[in-house]
Amino acid sequence: MSRNVVGILGGMGPEATILLQQRLLATVQATDDADHLPLLIDMNPQVPSRIAHLIDGIGIDPSPVLAEMAQRLEAAGATALAMPCNTAHYYAPQIEAAVSIQFLNTVDLSVASAAESLGKGAAIGMLASPAVRLAGVFDAALARAGLNALWPADADRMLAAIRLIKARGATPEAQEVLSHAAAELAKDGASMLFIACSEFSLLAPSLSTPVPVIDTIDVLADAIHHHSQMKQS
Amino acid sequence: MSRNVVGILGGMGPEATILLQQRLLATVQATDDADHLPLLIDMNPQVPSRIAHLIDGIGIDPSPVLAEMAQRLEAAGATALAMPCNTAHYYAPQIEAAVSIQFLNTVDLSVASAAESLGKGAAIGMLASPAVRLAGVFDAALARAGLNALWPADADRMLAAIRLIKARGATPEAQEVLSHAAAELAKDGASMLFIACSEFSLLAPSLSTPVPVIDTIDVLADAIHHHSQMKQS
Numbered sequence: 342m343s344r345n346v347v348g349i350l351g352g353m354g355p356e357a358t359i360l361l362q363q364r365l366l367a368t369v370q371a372t373d374d375a376d377h378l379p380l381l382i383d384m385n386p387q388v389p390s391r392i393a394h395l396i397d398g399i400g401i402d403p404s405p406v407l408a409e410m411a412q413r414l415e416a417a418g419a420t421a422l423a424m425p426c427n428t429a430h431y432y433a434p435q436i437e438a439a440v441s442i443q444f445l446n447t448v449d450l451s452v453a454s455a456a457e458s459l460g461k462g463a464a465i466g467m468l469a470s471p472a473v474r475l476a477g478v479f480d481a482a483l484a485r486a487g488l489n490a491l492w493p494a495d496a497d498r499m500l501a502a503i504r505l506i507k508a509r510g511a512t513p514e515a516q517e518v519l520s521h522a523a524a525e526l527a528k529d530g531a532s533m534l535f536i537a538c539s540e541f542s543l544l545a546p547s548l549s550t551p552v553p554v555i556d557t558i559d560v561l562a563d564a565i566h567h568h569s570q571m572k573q574s
Numbered sequence: 575m576s577r578n579v580v581g582i583l584g585g586m587g588p589e590a591t592i593l594l595q596q597r598l599l600a601t602v603q604a605t606d607d608a609d610h611l612p613l614l615i616d617m618n619p620q621v622p623s624r625i626a627h628l629i630d631g632i633g634i635d636p637s638p639v640l641a642e643m644a645q646r647l648e649a650a651g652a653t654a655l656a657m658p659c660n661t662a663h664y665y666a667p668q669i670e671a672a673v674s675i676q677f678l679n680t681v682d683l684s685v686a687s688a689a690e691s692l693g694k695g696a697a698i699g700m701l702a703s704p705a706v707r708l709a710g711v712f713d714a715a716l717a718r719a720g721l722n723a724l725w726p727a728d729a730d731r732m733l734a735a736i737r738l739i740k741a742r743g744a745t746p747e748a749q750e751v752l753s754h755a756a757a758e759l760a761k762d763g764a765s766m767l768f769i770a771c772s773e774f775s776l777l778a779p780s781l782s783t784p785v786p787v788i789d790t791i792d793v794l795a796d797a798i799h800h801h802s803q804m805k806q807s
């Protein structure tokens with residue numbers, strides 16, 4: 342294969358993987374199929390639950406499955422990897438260790454993007470899974486950039502909204518939870534919001550907030566676009 | 575890999591491949607990610623144009639690329655194959671010859687489904703690419719079932735609508751072309767309509783017709799669902 346093709350560790354959940362494909366389509370001005378960007382997608386909804394492992398403490402470690410998916414994508418011709426699930430980025434080191442191709446890290450890329458417009462010490466409001474907070478998924482990247490995280494007070498409500506979206510799609514109840522959390526974080530002093538959960542990205546188009554928002558799935562779509570257009574080394 | 579996983583020959587176009595994933599999601603009553611069905615998707619918008627090859631007569635034969643995609647999906651663990659593009663089913667024999675796993679043939683499955691409710695000699699109105707007609711994609715399957723095909727009079731208009739959807743999505747202009755063709759086919763005596771072009775499937779939910787409609791992408795989603803749930807032999 343003589344082209345750049347990003348391999349997608351997908352299915353966490355399937356809606357998020359579909360959304361990433363849609364956002365990637367939107368990065369292209371297409372006049373025919375051939376203008377669009379290739380992907381190799383392992384849509385694997387059977388990856389052991391990240392929430393069960395990181396929060397409930399009852400689940401098995403999903404990282405061996407993720408490492409195996411990464412290796413299979415590399416073997417099938419992927420020249421870089423991406424994963425539309427912020428929580429699963431907790432396992433990024435194990436994925437990176439399993440392959441020789443680049444992992445387009447949503448967390449690192451999103452924090453780098455935020456750091457371009459925020460001063461040191463600024464706070465980013467996190468619209469994310471409580472699993473992302475508990476597992477410290479963004480902690481190292483934010484610390485390196487001198488940025489702080491603010492979280493909604495009611496973690497259980499955020500988790501319930503994610504589970505609702507996984508089961509029933511972008512319902513008005515879920516939208517209400519997200520809007521409430523966004524307003525709370527802006528009031529608490531966030532200079533910017535991260536939509537850092539692919540389920541919440543489904544609701545992003547109808548979210549209005551008083552501060553700028555970075556949707557991490559768009560950051561990932563842009564990175565995939567960039568990699569796909571690069572000359573091969 | 576100990577599960578059934580359908581490999582998707584995708585990207586013809588990407589919107590159709592995304593739509594198949596959405597229709598497959600809709601076949602599942604899910605309470606969490608793990609209830610959904612796995613896929614391995616080769617999203618390859620760079621498959622040589624089927625329209626250029628079959629209609630314009632200026633393009634190269636896409637079948638070697640399709641055969642290679644099929645082999646790569648089989649090597650990556652796919653236990654059956656599916657292709658969300660009716661026109662590309664012209665190349666089904668070359669795909670089937672390249673692999674040892676089953677090809678879930680949208681054309682054969684859709685005609686079999688229609689034959690369950692139609693008597694011999696009935697006519698099916700084809701909402702499809704003129705390439706499907708010119709290449710005779712449905713001819714053998716319809717002949718075996720004793721069914722006839724009816725086509726919209728203005729083939730150029732249908733092709734222009736497909737190109738419009740590939741370039742700009744499901745626009746009102748494209749919707750108007752499809753609705754007009756559906757009414758014309760019903761008036762001409764079609765007992766049933768096939769939506770047999772993935773681009774037209776994008777418009778299917780808002781199409782109202784006086785006769786029953788089978789959307790071939792739903793037939794394919796059901797076949798994928800069935801294969802995924804089968805016990806492995």
